[in-house]
Amino acid sequence: MRGACILEAKELATAICAAASDKKARDIVTMDMTQLTPTCDAFVVCSANTATQVRAIADNIEEKLAEAGVSFLHKEGYREGEWILMDYGDVVAHVFRQETREYYALEHLWSDAPLTPYED
Template sequence: MTEQEMSKAICKAASDKKARDIVVMDMQGLMSSTDYFVICSANTATQVRAIADNIEEKLAEQGAAFLHKEGYREGEWVLMDYGDVIAHIFMQEAREYYALERLWGDAKLTPYED
């Protein structure tokens, strides 16, 4: 699976659980550790975990397993590291606070559309 295919699969899995404001950030040339961020928002910690669970399940079905996962128990911000693609699932307030889109303002943003 290419990075673009993985990014789209993550977006689709997030969208299936009603994630909002899904964007793909092209981090190539800006970070050495990954090529893409997929960022999305949820209303509650329960929804954050449901989105993370669905991403994990759908990508596992395609043979991709995450390397590392953080923040699942708290459910405010779950990070799922798939190597060249990192998924960030935020509660809305946390997304606004950490503002990854502004922090990495040079990255090209592509909104996800079903």
């Protein structure tokens, strides 16, 4: 477990998924990274149609987790709104514009990671 966090990794991933879902993120999945990288336990990956929606999803994740006493360690890509990465230590959220998600294909790149689709 990396970083100081009030929530366990699974709870953190679920909270990120729920916050993304609140803003109509599409194709939300959690990727179990525990056997693949020492840097985190999970990726949460989701997508949106526009850069504006990508930013709204990231803003909501940040707001909802802050309400739970959790803040990110690092965030990048916000200005462009194509791919916003939010590092919460044990869980890294990837919020993509749909075309950018297809281009980078994290699910394919990390194809050994078990995927769990989010269902709200």
